Amino acid sequence: MTALLAARGLTRRFGGLTALDGVDLTLGEGEILGVIGPNGAGKTTLFSLIGGSLAPSAGEILLDGRPVTRLAAHRRVRAGIVRTHQIVRPFANLTIFENVMVAAIHAHRRTEGHARDRVAEALELAGLADRPERYPASLTLAGRKRLELARALATGPRVLLLDEVVAGVNPAEAQAFAALIRRIRDQRGVSIILTEHVMPAVMSLSDRIMVLEYGKRIAEGTPGEVVADPRVIAAYLGSEAGQGAAS
Amino acid sequence: MTAPPLIPRRMAGVFVAGCAVLAVLPALDLSPYAHNQLTLSYVMIAGALAWNWMGGFVGQVSFGHAAMFGIGGFVAGRLMLHMQLPPPVCWLAGGVVAGVFTLAAHPTLRLRGPYFSIATIGIGEISRQVFTYWEEFTGGATGLSLPISAVQKYQLYWWALALAAAVALASIAIRRSSFGLRLLAIKADVDAAADVGISAALYQDAIFALSGAVVGVSGGIFASYFVFIEPGDMFGFDRSITFVLMAVIGGVGTSLGPALGAIVYVVLRNYLLASYPELHLGLFGVLVIVIILFQPLGITGLVRWLVRRVQRAASPGQP
Numbered sequence: 001m002t003a004l005l006a007a008r009g010l011t012r013r014f015g016g017l018t019a020l021d022g023v024d025l026t027l028g029e030g031e032i033l034g035v036i037g038p039n040g041a042g043k044t045t046l047f048s049l050i051g052g053s054l055a056p057s058a059g060e061i062l063l064d065g066r067p068v069t070r071l072a073a074h075r076r077v078r079a080g081i082v083r084t085h086q087i088v089r090p091f092a093n094l095t096i097f098e099n100v101m102v103a104a105i106h107a108h109r110r111t112e113g114h115a116r117d118r119v120a121e122a123l124e125l126a127g128l129a130d131r132p133e134r135y136p137a138s139l140t141l142a143g144r145k146r147l148e149l150a151r152a153l154a155t156g157p158r159v160l161l162l163d164e165v166v167a168g169v170n171p172a173e174a175q176a177f178a179a180l181i182r183r184i185r186d187q188r189g190v191s192i193i194l195t196e197h198v199m200p201a202v203m204s205l206s207d208r209i210m211v212l213e214y215g216k217r218i219a220e221g222t223p224g225e226v227v228a229d230p231r232v233i234a235a236y237l238g239s240e241a242g243q244g245a246a247s
Numbered sequence: 248m249t250a251p252p253l254i255p256r257r258m259a260g261v262f263v264a265g266c267a268v269l270a271v272l273p274a275l276d277l278s279p280y281a282h283n284q285l286t287l288s289y290v291m292i293a294g295a296l297a298w299n300w301m302g303g304f305v306g307q308v309s310f311g312h313a314a315m316f317g318i319g320g321f322v323a324g325r326l327m328l329h330m331q332l333p334p335p336v337c338w339l340a341g342g343v344v345a346g347v348f349t350l351a352a353h354p355t356l357r358l359r360g361p362y363f364s365i366a367t368i369g370i371g372e373i374s375r376q377v378f379t380y381w382e383e384f385t386g387g388a389t390g391l392s393l394p395i396s397a398v399q400k401y402q403l404y405w406w407a408l409a410l411a412a413a414v415a416l417a418s419i420a421i422r423r424s425s426f427g428l429r430l431l432a433i434k435a436d437v438d439a440a441a442d443v444g445i446s447a448a449l450y451q452d453a454i455f456a457l458s459g460a461v462v463g464v465s466g467g468i469f470a471s472y473f474v475f476i477e478p479g480d481m482f483g484f485d486r487s488i489t490f491v492l493m494a495v496i497g498g499v500g501t502s503l504g505p506a507l508g509a510i511v512y513v514v515l516r517n518y519l520l521a522s523y524p525e526l527h528l529g530l531f532g533v534l535v536i537v538i539i540l541f542q543p544l545g546i547t548g549l550v551r552w553l554v555r556r557v558q559r560a561a562s563p564g565q566p
Contacts, residue, residue, distance in 0.1 A: 053438060077444035085442075091435035094428065102428045103443035115425075155443055 003062075004029045004191050005050070005081070005159050010059035012045050019045040021215040022059070025193075027159065032185055032192045034206030034223070036199075038235060041212040043195040044086065047161045050193070051083035052076040063159070078106050080158030084165060088144040090136035090151075097123070097132035099147060104154040118154050125183065126150035127176075142173040146180075153184065160184065162194040166201045174198060178205055203227070211235065253420040266412045273404055282404060288513045289407035290469045293414040295493035295505035295512075297461035300418070300454050302491065303500035304427060306434035307359070307451065311352075311367030312462050312490045314374035315345040317481035319463025320470030321378065321385050324393045327471075334399065335406065338467035345463025346456045356451045359437065368484070375482035390477030393470060403472050410468060414461055415506060421454075422502040430454055434500075462490070485528075495535055498547030507546045 005027040012020040020042040027033050035043050048054035050061060052073035060069045068076055091099050100122050104115040123129045126146045136144055145165055152160060162181065166174045178201050184190050196202040202209065203223040211219040211226060213235040219226055226232055254262075273282060294316065302308045319341035326337040355366040378385045385391060421427045429450050432440040437447050470476045480486070489512065497508025519527035542548045 051442065053441065072446070073438075073441040074444050074446045077442060083442055085439070089436050089439040089442075091432045091439065093431050093435050098428055098431075102425070102432045102440075102445070105425050105429070106444035151443060 003027065004031075004064065005193075006062045006065075007050065008060055008062075010046070010049055010061070011057045012042075012049055012054060013057045019215050020049065020056075020212075023212070023215070023217050025210065025217075027191050027193060030185060030189055030191055032181070032194065032205055032207050034202040034209040035193060035195045035212060036202055036209060036226075037212035040214075042215040043212060044163060045215075046212070047083055047163050047193075047195065050081060050159075051161055052081070053083075077155055077157075080156070081161070082152045082155050082157035082159070083161035084148045084152050084163055086163040086167070088141070088148045090139075090144055090147050092136055095133050095135055096128055096139070096147060099136060100132075100150050100154045103151040104156075106155065118156070122150040122154040125153060125187070126180065142169040142177075145169065145177070149180065149184075153188070153190075157190055160190050160192045162192060164195055164197065166196055166198045174201060177201075181205055251423070253423050254416060258419070262412075262416070266408065269408055270405060273401075282401075284513060284517065286404045286407050286472060288510045289404075289411040290465050290472065291489075291493060291509035291513055292411040292506040293407075294462050294465040294490055295497065295509040296411075296414045296418045296503070297458045297465070298490035299494045299499065299501075299505040300421060300430075301458040302494055303505070304422065304430040304434065305451055305454055306500070307356070307455075308364045308491065309367040309458075310364050310484075310487045310491065311369070311371035311374075312459070313482050313484065313486035314371050315349055315459040315462040316466035316469070316486060317374065317378060317478060318348050319345040319466030320476055320481050321391065321478070322463075323467030324391050324470050324476060325384065327394055328391075331394075334395070334467075334471055338406075338464050338471075341467040342460040342464035345466070346460030348463075349456045349459025350452060352455065352459075353448075353452055356448065356455065368487075371482070371484060371487045375478065375484070378478040378482055385478045388477065388479065390475055392475050395471050395474050400472060400474065403468060407468050407472075410464060411506070415503060417461075418502050426450070426453075492531060492535060495538055496545050498545040499543075501544060501547040504545055504547035511546065 003026040007023065007025040010020055010023045010025070011018065023046065035046065037043055045054065049056050052071060052075070056069065060067055062068065063079055063081060068079055068081065071079060091102065094102065097119060100119045101115065104118040104122070120129070123132055126149050128143070128146055128150055136147055139147060149165065165181070166177045169177065181192065181194070182205065185192055194202070194205065206223055209221065209223050209226045210217055211229070211232050218231045218235060219229045221229070269285070272285070294312070298309065298312050319338070322344045323334070323337040323341035326332050326340055327334060352367070352370055355363055355370065358366050379387060421430075429440070429445050432443070432445055433447050433450060440447055466481065470481070493508040493512045494505040495508065496511050497506060498504025516527065519530055523530065538545050542552070544551070
């Protein structure tokens, strides 16, 4: 499997705090990589570095083997790396259609098709095709999360970074989101990195899982391997539980 | 699916008819007072609408547009005096210089909200000082007299009308274009805009320069209309505030609201200056406070509210 996205020695310090410490990462074409870890492990920092809204203190990021580390966030989107936010950020002054439209504008240069068709497609896929003339304020939280997804999709991503899409919605919605994420990968061939606190969702969606703790990668493997790893259990449940599992 | 036209056909029809009526008004025995008020209104409509591209569409409220207004006025004046170029060429040149000057204000765009506003106050005041002391160019405190004949001055009515009409059409087109969509996205959330591939720096630079250029052109026509100009007035802080006032009265961020605000401002200011010369600024202050408290979208908001009420009254069955 050739790596679509690769990161080497990714480090980010905030003053004396090292939020992310020498993390390596690879993502294959069409792969779903789950990133898990306790609060403060550095998941969102990792996303900000890959998405380009934060500059790394050290390390580099490659897309198709070409470095994108120095590209500004908006240029990374045009290169194909797109993120969504844990706390949704719709453009409140634009309608649902316009929210997605403004994202589709730059994509049609790189991919085939008219921007308006891309918008219709993204809205359809995200389940927002009815009444696109309404404003985001009229949507439920789950609806706004769908809008965030539709907007990211309309940019024509190759790598999609999903920051806790499932968190905070009810179990039925969570299942619908999991199905949606799988459809995005299967129908669009988009490679996905996702972070999530809802464990069943991560475990069932991810092909591979990476575990972060205190900014370091402590484990990586298939969902089955990772849950059995004593270091992971220690990170989540405390060291005694980890030792207990190991012995 | 194809994109809707930038200017809807019905709106274009109404617009052309309105401009035609205004264009023939002077032939219909228009009083000199009305002629003067209309000409000034047109100049201010152009300025207010262009200010709104930055202050309304992008939400970056500038308190420094007097700098562009003054630069446009003085560049046009100097070109008329020394090169004897036709006035429209001079106004355009003034607009171009004002636009380039605005590009030089690029570092202020790192700031948002009140911080940007404060930085633009600085730009306005620095310009006022520099151009007041640059006597070779502006004539200093004694000012500059422009070679404008009485006939030319009368004809400014149509030039100002043409400018206002062009800027109004541009406002509608920008608001409905994908360019306008990007500006509104930047206004809503500059980081999320970057997350969908929008370069905030590029689009803010473009619209800021465009806004400054148009305000520069309106400064040129304004200078020609008053024939005599001096830096203290053209670059004054109260002139910068005028643009904000007109937009707030008419409706910040709406496509055409600031045009209404400009008309109200010109007419009201003249009346207040004549009737309550000491109080007129204070009364404007009270007006702005009332608008912001009760109807943040100004006249446009008021009209929308009335339309909704009438519609509701007309169809009582609908919730």
